[in-house]
Amino acid sequence: MAVTIRDVAKLAGTSITAVSAALNNSSGSTIRVSQATRERIYDAAAQLGYVSNPIAKSLATGKTKVLGLMLPYADAFVDQNPFCNQVMSGIMREVVHRHYNLMLYTATSGIQKDRAAMLVDSRIEGLLLVMPPEDSAIFLKCKKRNIPYVSILDRPIAGSWSVNSDDYTGGRMAAEHLVRLGHKRIAHLMGSQDVSTSQPRARGFRDTLELAGIEVQEELIVQSGFDWRLGMDSTQQLLQRGLKHMPTAIFAANDLCAEGAIRAIRASGLSVPDDIAVVGYDDTWYATLTQPPLTTVHMPIEEMGEMAARMLIARLEGDDSIDPQPVLPVSLTVRNSCGAFSAPFVDGTKSSPAVRQ
Amino acid sequence: MAVTIRDVAKLAGTSITAVSAALNNSSGSTIRVSQATRERIYDAAAQLGYVSNPIAKSLATGKTKVLGLMLPYADAFVDQNPFCNQVMSGIMREVVHRHYNLMLYTATSGIQKDRAAMLVDSRIEGLLLVMPPEDSAIFLKCKKRNIPYVSILDRPIAGSWSVNSDDYTGGRMAAEHLVRLGHKRIAHLMGSQDVSTSQPRARGFRDTLELAGIEVQEELIVQSGFDWRLGMDSTQQLLQRGLKHMPTAIFAANDLCAEGAIRAIRASGLSVPDDIAVVGYDDTWYATLTQPPLTTVHMPIEEMGEMAARMLIARLEGDDSIDPQPVLPVSLTVRNSCGAFSAPFVDGTKSSPAVRQ
DNA sequence: CGAATTTGATAAACCGCTTCATCAAACGAC
DNA sequence: GTCGTTTGATGAAGCGGTTTATCAAATTCG
Structure with a gap:
């Protein structure tokens, strides 16, 4: 049926x-x-339309x-999470560039985790794991079958390769921006406790306030979550404490949580950013849709995917010079939800004029 | 290194x-x-931990x-389109269920279309195409290499297998809902002209008005788009025509466009749904986030993915009894952006009481 | 010029699995 | 008891490539 190497050999007479x-x-x-035979072979191959059988x-x-890409439990991510899209996009870029291919797996919650792990077959040379649960059976399977893997993760895992983003600095940047704008009473809506990104972000937030000589008020650091409803509820509670104790700025767990905060603030007749400034986290596409558009910490999601693919391929090709746990830098995307562009920070960093003193 | 069939044979003595x-x-x-040898073989295989080499x-x-999944130009879809996610989710469900695997390709705009098509290698038995551009080189490649394919598409393609959703009925449903609620002056923000879904939806819209004895006012059917900015702009223009000519309801091109419409309405001091009702299209997760939550035509996106995979697998396994161009039914998800649940339509369909007469 | 080396080419083994062709033994039917 | 049929089992030939071992011819060199 298909033309093989033998057909080419016959035609080229080699x-x-x-x-x-x-x-x-x-x-x-x-x-x-x-050179002569080489060219006869090229001709013959071209003439027959030969394509190598991989x-x-x-x-x-x-x-x-071929690399495998294991996406997290599909159901939870289906609708709402642009994260996977962006990671995939980055992975794809690198994979295509390096002439690899990608096999897709999902740890569907419908089937047992074991089954999911079984499905990873020997056709793949390595595996990329997006946000694998800590106890995933995949890790064992990979070790057993000696399949190298790289995780894209919210936390580094000891002794395993993973790509992380700099959550601590993310927390710092959000806080610094608000401090620069003159805020003293800054609240932080923390992400859910079981997601370990929440801790370093909160630490960054705290450290920044201390550095600026602002006392950290524990009652302004509350447990919230990654859902807009949670953001709204937490904010409502903050606002009910009376004017004296109300924050002038809120650092939300992520963009959706910030949306909830904005809604709560508006619902109580206050304005964003005039009365209360809001900062988000992630910089998903949604951040441009809030009103006002959201100032938010930008996570390099695509780059994380790209980096993960690059690391895995390097590892497969025997390049040992690569950092097994790189931390990718975040940045701050300034839009209108804080009412201003950056003002000088206590450490003397230069900047644009402050808006609120 | 790995244990092969020969090792098993040796151990089992067969x-x-x-x-x-x-x-x-x-x-x-x-x-x-x-039965006897069979069991010896099973034992040997289990003992050695044998896994077949695919x-x-x-x-x-x-x-x-292995099936291939070709996603559309990544860049355009990366952030904003939950469509791919949902389609993938549906495909994955079926693929896992039927014990197939999925190889991922993207028609990245960075490389020429030809290159992209080249990348589809002989490891796949068939190809699923999500929203392929009409002129895609893929079609040719597939025909040439005799790779069966099924498209998930906004339009049926003659002589080719594809899954579609019932856009005409979608247009009807949106219009019927509004007519039932007593609206007479209904605007339609059409999707971009180069996307062929726009036509049947508009036809469904028109036909419904006619059937209800409402004159179709051409100045209320305007060219808009799938972006919220376009939706906002178009709506602003509609509103500037003065109270007499203003619509009491708007059927938007999709959910994001509806978001734009809502913003424009609010910005001009009017209320949704009290002054103007709004209906969206797609029922993406975003529809729950608008204020008020959006009444919208629900597209069975996951089902489309599932169906496409099912069709392709059936075809690969020689099942000829399958409809090559199924049209999947849409439905109406009623939320609050029209202020009401359904009221009786002119054709006598029974329903809940009308809110606006 | 003869020996050593390089160049160009090939046959055959192999990767791990499926499957065709073949065959002996057991079984049933007459 | 003989003959046809079923049952159980196997060797060997692929599938379409890569790679090792081998070899003849051409080239280099003292």
């Missing part, structure tokens, strides 16, 4: 060995092919040039 | 033929294995049990 060597014109091979190649070489 | 037959205990094979299997059988 051996299949020569064809194989000529077509993978990598210098690594010990086989030598003269399956046969894989069987012979033991390499497949 | 031939590799027997092992192969026993382990694929499909009745299709002509090879017969006694690559070798593929090479021998010519089947890979």
Whole structure:
């Protein structure tokens, strides 16, 4: 049916060995092919429309040039999470660039975790894990079958390769921005406790206030969550404490949580940013849709995907020089929800004029 | 390194033929294995932890049990489109259920279309195309290499397999809902002209008004788009025409467009739904976030993915009884942006009491 | 010019699995 | 008891590539 290496050899009047060597014109091979035969082979291949069969190649070489991508429990992510999209986009970019392919798996909650892990077959050389649960059976399977993997994660895991973003600095940046704008009473709506990103962000937030000589008021640091309803509820509670104790700024757990905060603030007749400034986290596309558009900490999501793919490929190709747990830098995307662009911070960083003193 | 069929055969004291037959205990094979040897083989396999090598299997059988999934130009979809997520989720469900695997491709705009098509390698048995551009080189490649494909599409393509949703009825449903609520002056913000979903939806809209004896006012049917900015702009123009000519309801191109409409209405001091009712399209997760939550036409996106996978697999397995161009039904998700649940329509359909006469 | 080396080419083994062709033994029917 | 049929089992030939070992011819060199 399909045209094989033998057909090409026959037409070119050579051996299949020569064809194989000529077509993978990598210098690594010990086989030598003269320029003349090489060209006859090229011609024959072109004439027949020969395409190498990657399956046969894989069987012979033991390499497949395929990576696996394990997405988290689909159901939870289906609708609401642009995160996966963006990570995939970054991964894809690198994978295509390096001439690899991607096999998709999801840890569907419908089937047992074991089953999901079983599905990772030997066609893949390595695995990319997006936000794997800590106890995932995948880790064991990978170790057992000796499949290298890299996780894209909210926390570093000891002894395993992963890509992380700099949550601590993210917390600092949000806080610094607000401090620069003159805020003294800043609230922080923390993300859910079981997601470990929440801790370093909160630490960054606290450290920044201290550095600025602002006393951290514990009653302004509240447990909230990544949902807008939670953000709204928490904010309502903050606002009910009376004017004296109300914050002048809120650092929310993420963009959706910030949306909830904004709604609560408005519902109580106050204005964002005039009465209360709001900062989000993640910089998803949603951040441009809030009213006013949200100032938010930008996570380099695509870059994280790209980096993960790069690390995995490097590892597969025997490059040991790569950092197994890189921390990618975050940045602050300034929009209108704080009413201002940056003002000088206590450490003397230069900046634009302050808006609120 | 890995344990092979030969190792199992040796341990069980049989031939590799027997092992192969026993382990694929499909009745299709002509090879017969006694119960006794079968069990010895099972034991040996379990003891060695044998896992079949799918690559070798593929090479021998010519089947890979892998489908390709081609996503549209990544850049445009990265952030804002939950559509791909949902389609993927549906596809994944079916693919896992049928014990297939999924290889991911994207028609990245960075590389030429030809390159993208080249990347579809012979490891896949069939291809699922999400919203392929009409002129895509993929179609040719697939035909040439004889790879069956199914598209998930906004329009049926003659002579090719595709899954569509019933846009015409979607347009009707939106209009009927508004007519039932007593609206006479209903505007329609049409989607962009180059996306062919826009036409049937508009037809459904028009036909419904006519059926209800409401004159279709051409100046209320305007070209808009799938972006919230476009929705806002179009709506502002509608509102500037003065009270007499203002619509009492708007059927938007999609949920984001509806968001724009809502903003424009609010900005001009009017209320949704009291002054103007708004209906969206798609029922993405975003529809719950608008204020008020959006009444919108629900597209069965996941089901479309599932159906596409089912069709492709059926086709691969020689099932000819399947409809090559199914049209999936839409429904109306009623929330608060029209202020009411359904009222009787002119055709006599029964319903709940009307809110506006 | 003869020996050593390089160059060009190939046959054959192999990757791990399926499957066809073949065959001996057991079984049933007459 | 003989003959046809079923049952159980196997060797060997692929599938389409890569790679090792081998070899003849051409080239280099003292």
